[in-house]
Amino acid sequence: xxxxxxxxxxxxxxxxxxxxxxxxxxxxxxxxxxxxxxxxxxxxxxxxxxxxxxxxxxxxxxxxxxxxxxxxxxxxxxxxxxxxxxxxxxxxxxxxxxxxxxxxxxxxxxxxxxxxxxxxxxxxxxxxxxxxxxxxxxxxxxxxxxxxxxxxxxxxxxxxxxxxxxxxxxxxxxxxxxxxxxxxxxxxxxxxxxxxxxxxxxxxxxxxxxxxxxxxxxxxxxxxxxxxxxxxxxxxxxxxxxxxxxxxxxx
Amino acid sequence: xxxxxxxxxxxxxxxxxxxxxxxxxxxxxxxxxxxxxxxxxxxxxxxxxxxxxxxxxxxxxxxxxxxxxxxxxxxxxxxxxxxxxxxxxxxxxxxxxxxxxxxxxxxxxxxxxxxxxxxxxxxxxxxxxxxxxxxxxxxxxxxxxxxxxxxxxxxxxxxxxxxxxxxxxxxxxxxxxxxxxxxxxxxxxxxxxxxxxxxxxxxxxxxxxxxxxxxxxxxxxxxxxxxxxxxxxxxxxxxxxxxxxxxxxxx
Numbered sequence: 001x002x003x004x005x006x007x008x009x010x011x012x013x014x015x016x017x018x019x020x021x022x023x024x025x026x027x028x029x030x031x032x033x034x035x036x037x038x039x040x041x042x043x044x045x046x047x048x049x050x051x052x053x054x055x056x057x058x059x060x061x062x063x064x065x066x067x068x069x070x071x072x073x074x075x076x077x078x079x080x081x082x083x084x085x086x087x088x089x090x091x092x093x094x095x096x097x098x099x100x101x102x103x104x105x106x107x108x109x110x111x112x113x114x115x116x117x118x119x120x121x122x123x124x125x126x127x128x129x130x131x132x133x134x135x136x137x138x139x140x141x142x143x144x145x146x147x148x149x150x151x152x153x154x155x156x157x158x159x160x161x162x163x164x165x166x167x168x169x170x171x172x173x174x175x176x177x178x179x180x181x182x183x184x185x186x187x188x189x190x191x192x193x194x195x196x197x198x199x200x201x202x203x204x205x206x207x208x209x210x211x212x213x214x215x216x217x218x219x220x221x222x223x224x225x226x227x228x229x230x231x232x233x234x235x236x237x238x239x240x241x242x243x244x245x246x247x248x249x250x251x
Numbered sequence: 252x253x254x255x256x257x258x259x260x261x262x263x264x265x266x267x268x269x270x271x272x273x274x275x276x277x278x279x280x281x282x283x284x285x286x287x288x289x290x291x292x293x294x295x296x297x298x299x300x301x302x303x304x305x306x307x308x309x310x311x312x313x314x315x316x317x318x319x320x321x322x323x324x325x326x327x328x329x330x331x332x333x334x335x336x337x338x339x340x341x342x343x344x345x346x347x348x349x350x351x352x353x354x355x356x357x358x359x360x361x362x363x364x365x366x367x368x369x370x371x372x373x374x375x376x377x378x379x380x381x382x383x384x385x386x387x388x389x390x391x392x393x394x395x396x397x398x399x400x401x402x403x404x405x406x407x408x409x410x411x412x413x414x415x416x417x418x419x420x421x422x423x424x425x426x427x428x429x430x431x432x433x434x435x436x437x438x439x440x441x442x443x444x445x446x447x448x449x450x451x452x453x454x455x456x457x458x459x460x461x462x463x464x465x466x467x468x469x470x471x472x473x474x475x476x477x478x479x480x481x482x483x484x485x486x487x488x489x490x491x492x493x494x495x496x497x498x499x500x501x502x
Contacts, residue, residue, distance in 0.1 A: 011374040056375055058436060080372075088372045121331075121339045123262040124307055124379055124496065185309060185498075245375065247436075 001065050004072050005095045008060045011086040013127050013242065017053040027087060031062065034082045039068040048101035048249050054241030056128065059090065059248030061101045108172065110194045110247040113207035113239060118186020130243035136214035138178050138189060143220035144213040145174040148206065153230055159201035160232045171195040201238050208237035252316050255323050256346045259311045262337040264378050264493065268304040278338060282313065285333045290319040299352035299500050305492030307379065310341065310499030312352045359423065361445045361498040364458035364490060369437020381494035387465035389429050389440060394471035395464040396425040399457065404481055410452035411483045422446040452489050459488035
């Protein structure tokens with residue numbers, strides 16, 4: 001028996017997230033099904049990050065155990081022949097039999113939240129960005145974001161429908177980049193967040209809050225106030241899922 | 252009776268191109284249908300550029316005549332309420348009753364061809380880029396592209412299934428930009444072409460040819476030889492449609 005680690009990229013648009021659930025097709029379900037076809041075994045993969053419905057990934061991580069004689073590093077190629085075009089195995093490799101993608105001491109996750117900022121909708125951006133038609137001040141967004149780096153209790157940036165007890169996380173960095181902004185197409189604003197772990201909806205609540213800062217609806221200092229309030233607020237500022245991509249996980 | 256000009260953006264993935272045809276839904280057909288709902292009139296729009304199946308646009312142009320009392324500049328908003336999310340009217344305005352989007356003396360069209368160059372497929376790029384897994388030399392592509400600027404007989408870069416007589420066109424500029432290229436995601440290469448008009452499949456054949464130059468399969472000088480041969484070659488190097496976007500038309 002070998003444990004295989006997969007690095008998985010997907011366009012989440014047509015999936016009800018990672019985790020198997022009764023009301024729609026999920027990434028986990030598709031992978032289990034294709035792995036069964038490939039190996040003939042009943043396989044239940046374990047994912048590192050249970051991304052939400054509509055959220056994308058370039059580097060989610062998952063493991064499974066198999067007796068298959070397919071060489072571990074060839075598993076990616078074999079699986080890609082059977083997967084739909086919106087799921088791609090980027091890499092496959094053998095790991096020790098006790099290696100678990102969610103219980104590693106040292107971990108760094110990177111997410112990107114993409115915003116398309118323009119007067120008019122752009123149909124080529126709608127699947128992978130949140131659309132904001134109001135003018136946005138990126139420098140103010142950076143000032144607001146700066147309050148979030150470091151180790152904090154992020155309970156104010158957590159969906160109330162969660163039951164974790166420890167809401168302390170460490171954000172190593174938040175970068176905000178802008179590009180584009182021609183007369184024809186609008187501006188792309190990317191919020192890139194790296195940290196040792198994220199609470200349920202945390203990146204989307206951070207993005208929703210920073211969008212409010214960018215629009216001038218909140219001052220940058222308001223981010224500090226929200227953080228210090230340590231109150232689970234109803235997720236009224238959760239930015240929409242299609243803007244979010246799990247870029248990668250480093251162990 | 253007023254003539255209204257629309258600037259139209261669309262994600263061409265799910266359409267059989269612009270022009271109405273028997274075997275699938277087209278942009279023209281959807282616009283005619285929604286205009287009928289909006290005005291109560293049988294409307295037949297006239298498009299500037301009959302983009303192919305799977306090709307996108309940020310600024311195609313179309314006109315129609317109507318008795319509708321809706322103010323011309325409000326027509327975009329009214330239409331967008333009725334259109335599917337992959338078609339957006341960017342602007343609407345009144346033009347003289349004899350203004351025709353295909354018969355203007357002065358015109359400049361800009362197309363972009365997007366390439367995603369990486370070892371592994373990226374499911375977030377597949378709808379709007381051609382995927383090239385071979386290493387590409389962008390500087391060589393620029394050298395090859397330079398032979399195409401100016402006024403030339405572009406018959407060698409034209410799909411054989413066309414019946415235009417005059418195959419002389421003027422390319423004002425071809426820029427090739429690259430960005431990205433991190434360890435996680437690959438490199439985006441954009442070929443931006445501006446000219447006074449393009450033959451059937453011309454931009455996709457130029458892109459396919461420059462991809463061959465980038466891969467080292469053709470020398471940059473081969474582009475000059477193909478141009479000077481003035482032979483309609485079978486469209487073996489036509490790059491795939493999803494990489495192409497009609498960015499805009501200036502009159």
